Amino acid sequence: MQYYSLAGQAPAADFRTATLKGQAPDRGLYFPSEIPRWGKAFLEELPGMARDEMALRVMEPYVGDNIPSAELHQIVHDTLDFPIPLVPVGNPHSCLELFHGPTLAFKDVGARFMSRCLGWFASERGEKMVVLVATSGDTGGAVAHGFHRVPGIEVVILYPCGKVSTVQEKQLTTLGENIHALEVLGDFDDCQRLVKQAFADSSLQSHLSLSSANSINVARWLPQQLYYILAWQQWTHRPVPPVISVPSGNFGNLCAGMMAWRSGLPVARFIAACNANATVPRFIKGNGYRPQKSIATYSNAMDVADPSNFIRILNILGHSPEDCQIILDADSITDEETLKTIQQVYHRFGYWLDPHGAVGYLALQRWMADHPSLHSGYFLGTAHPVKFPSPIEIAIGTSIPMPEQLQALMSGEKKTTEIPAQYEEVRDFLKRLR
Numbered sequence: 001m002q003y004y005s006l007a008g009q010a011p012a013a014d015f016r017t018a019t020l021k022g023q024a025p026d027r028g029l030y031f032p033s034e035i036p037r038w039g040k041a042f043l044e045e046l047p048g049m050a051r052d053e054m055a056l057r058v059m060e061p062y063v064g065d066n067i068p069s070a071e072l073h074q075i076v077h078d079t080l081d082f083p084i085p086l087v088p089v090g091n092p093h094s095c096l097e098l099f100h101g102p103t104l105a106f107k108d109v110g111a112r113f114m115s116r117c118l119g120w121f122a123s124e125r126g127e128k129m130v131v132l133v134a135t136s137g138d139t140g141g142a143v144a145h146g147f148h149r150v151p152g153i154e155v156v157i158l159y160p161c162g163k164v165s166t167v168q169e170k171q172l173t174t175l176g177e178n179i180h181a182l183e184v185l186g187d188f189d190d191c192q193r194l195v196k197q198a199f200a201d202s203s204l205q206s207h208l209s210l211s212s213a214n215s216i217n218v219a220r221w222l223p224q225q226l227y228y229i230l231a232w233q234q235w236t237h238r239p240v241p242p243v244i245s246v247p248s249g250n251f252g253n254l255c256a257g258m259m260a261w262r263s264g265l266p267v268a269r270f271i272a273a274c275n276a277n278a279t280v281p282r283f284i285k286g287n288g289y290r291p292q293k294s295i296a297t298y299s300n301a302m303d304v305a306d307p308s309n310f311i312r313i314l315n316i317l318g319h320s321p322e323d324c325q326i327i328l329d330a331d332s333i334t335d336e337e338t339l340k341t342i343q344q345v346y347h348r349f350g351y352w353l354d355p356h357g358a359v360g361y362l363a364l365q366r367w368m369a370d371h372p373s374l375h376s377g378y379f380l381g382t383a384h385p386v387k388f389p390s391p392i393e394i395a396i397g398t399s400i401p402m403p404e405q406l407q408a409l410m411s412g413e414k415k416t417t418e419i420p421a422q423y424e425e426v427r428d429f430l431k432r433l434r
């Protein structure tokens with residue numbers, strides 16, 4: 001499989017190059033030159049197919065011969081090595097719970113796949129690689145856990161001091177070994193600036209092999225389609241296809257589902273469930289693509305005004321709202337509605353939603369109300385509610401039981417290097433890693 005740049009000014013790349021580079025040299029996003037079509041036989045076998053076999057067969061065309069089949073088998077096995085159940089939450093809704101991985105959020109899936117691919121490429125080269133990433137919270141934890149103990153790779157995570165939640169900080173700072181946390185005395189923008197400076201520093205690059213764990217990386221993006229297939233395997237209404245509501249920020253998750261649909265997965269409708277950051281819902285309703293300043297909400301992992309993956313969706317569907325409406329609807333949910341939804345769902349069904357899942361739930365419910373009969377659907381539970389305790393405690397007035405994974409984590413010891421927000425500090429730290 002070849003990958004081309006959506007900015008159109010860079011040479012095509014294979015999976016290895018696209019993964020190592022993250023972004024094309026013309027700053028475009030990589031996109032596969034073709035979307036594989038699953039045959040009829042594959043679709044018929046799919047409901048009963050074993051996880052690993054399904055994942056291997058779906059990912060193989062994207063990876064090509066860049067990773068040997070036996071190795072890729074191990075990689076997909078590790079990627080999906082936790083439960084991803086489709087759980088009924090009132091009728092006719094279900095939640096695809098993507099939060100049973102090590103950092104209790106769906107980003108674990110993409111991060112695990114990418115980390116193991118990079119690990120393989122590093123071992124092939126026989127040279128140590130450094131993955132550098134800035135995080136405002138969630139990404140860093142998934143990346144840290146994804147790469148923990150992957151041989152040949154050191155990970156350096158920059159995060160803003162005092163601006164991530166306690167759980168998030170523990171996830172970044174307690175692993176140690178090949179995971180290094182830099183606590184930057186500044187904000188998230190400073191962290192991003194420092195990372196960009198490192199990638200622009202050619203003298204540093206001659207010292208070490210630097211890679212990013214950016215969410216636009218094809219190795220993080222593409223494996224996310226696997227859980228939409230796991231949902232289909234558990235879908236009790238087969239052969240009637242589901243309506244799927246996806247809490248969306250940067251739109252990587254939704255776009256991955258769309259790739260599976262393009263390959264042949266039965267889907268009635270995708271709903272882009274957004275919070276107050278409603279650039280895409282406005283676009284889909286025909287009001288133009290006009291990103292505004294991002295707004296802080298309870299579902300803060302979706303506080304994105306100009307989603308980087310949306311261009312990939314346009315590339316799949318076409319560039320007009322009418323092109324998109326063929327399969328995609330979008331809705332925007334306020335913070336007030338989010339809290340109310342958390343409250344209602346808890347009181348009616350005894351189910352804990354996190355703010356992101358609540359946005360997905362309500363967008364699905366509203367769509368159903370507008371399109372009565374025939375349909376049933378599920379929403380993606382993108383994070384465990386315990387990761388976002390405060391608004392939920394406000395909503396329900398009681399605290400959430402802590403899952404076991406987290407109890408161990410919270411007792412871990414924080415290890416960080418505190419640095420001022422100056423590039424020289426980052427550079428010197430990276431140079432000492434070799």
Ligand SMILES: *Cc1c(COP(=O)(O)O)cnc(C)c1O
Binds near residue numbers: 252
């Ligand atoms: C990242 C994230 C999202 C948004 O996913 P995108 O792929 O960026 O649209 C939603 N919910 C949670 C909990 C997240 O961490």
